[in-house]
Amino acid sequence: MEDAMGIAVLQVGIPLALLLLGYFVGGAVERRHYASIQERELRWRSLPAVNFRTVPGGWIVDDATLVLGNVVISVDYFKRFLAGLRMLFGGRVKVYESLMDRARREALVRLKVETVERGYHALVNVRMETSQLASGRGGSGVAGIEVLAYGTALKLRTPPT
Amino acid sequence: MHSFGVPSWRDHDLTFDPSLPTEGINVSRVHPLREALILVFGVIGVTVATVASIGFVVDWVAPSIPPKYEVYLFSDWFEAEEPAAAPKPRAEALRAVLDRVSVHWPDSEYRFRVQIWDQAEPNALALPGGTIAVTEGLLDAVTSENELAFVLGHELGHFHNRDHLRGLGRGVGMSLVLFAVGIGGGGGAAQLAAIAGQLTQRGFDRDQESAADEFGLGLVAAEYGHTAGASDLFEHLRATSDASALASYLSTHPLHGDRVIRLEAVARAAGWPLTGERSALGSKLEAPSDPSSETEPAADPVSTE
Amino acid sequence: MILSNIETIPGKNITRFYGVVSGSTVRAKNVGRDIAASLKNLVGGELKGYTELLNEAREEALHRMTQQAESLGANAIVNVRFSTSSVAQGAAELFAYGTAVQVE
């Protein structure tokens, strides 16, 4: 009887501990990431980034180059568990929305940082690409999501103010 | 590079506005714990409802399957597994005890067979088709014929109530549910559904065990004129230091409250004497006098009422 | 809000531009629909359940993108692009993005 109890405790206890870890630590990681994204978005917001190819008329372009920004992020155990349950019923997977939001904004902000660091002033024709790095076993869990942001960086004669 | 429309913004003085959009538009603002609560209860609810309804359907269908058809269907299922390790005399003696109790269920349509499985954990199983499997460990653990007779009577009770078929049907149903949950929701959801499903099943199992106990006790009382010794096995298993031995038997025959007390209550209600002389096992059935035999019960077998 | 998937709004002048705005949502299919779809898969043809599901989700992504543009004070989004990607087995992200502008 004690053996059966022990097995039951293991069966329930380990996932429960992982869920708590995911909820508290994963939640803290996400809040910190958001704070960092917001801070950098604010810092680099004066860099124009558009997804059309036309160069505004007033700009005199001296140089152009392709720049990339990418990020792979993963979701915590708690969110993966909730998403797993959600797959049964279908509908909006709320817990993955913040994952995608973070990944996309992080990739975009890295693209901007890369642009600035290489001495360019604006981005045109920004594109985004998402891919799933599937986990080895079963595939139902996510190992990570990659977002790649890329665009053409422009060096302007008179940088926009 | 050309743009599409003629009055392009190329011709104008264009202002750049570095504002950032409002935070949080792309994220649903729902507390994750609220979402967790809804989903967990949803999965539990769906699993319990599905497993329970499969259980009821199976309970309704199983008794209407004629035993003859069942015997025909499963006749060669457990034949091949006959282990050579079992000494023939022991199987014959076991067979004799089974005949002694099964004679009190005269309208049975089964042709019962016994098998001895070479396992140290004490256990007994009712297999589809009318085969009763008993482990070596169980034969080593019992100390009187009455004790063994009740174990066999209990298994006959499972045949009488068609529990083995119900168990089979529910097992298949449960696997289907877990399969669907597994594909749809993955590991976490499957685990949750497995626990919820098992707890639901336990409700069915308990009722079955009680009914099988009553049937078995009736056979024992009819054969020996009293019910002494019927609950000895539980006492023995409880007294052994080996917890896995008890767990093994309980995993296939879950304990409902205090089974010993319940058996006594059933006997009292039916007017069967609780005490009487226990019949000896006979040399062919007794545990080999091998000192390394570890399943030897530690308790005095005649200590109970 | 005017949306286009070309670089301008024909007949209008762009006077101000913001940055890239985006809208996204993640949706999962459910087991019931999945079983129905796997049966349909045997004979081929439209999986109506999934058409609906993705359509509804894409509407939502567009709506969220529009909300972002509104919060900036824009009145048009040019060069709108869609992309759909798998986030986990059975879940897809519907994503729309474009450049928020002001036209007159």
Ligand SMILES: [Zn+2]
């Ligand atoms: Zn039983």
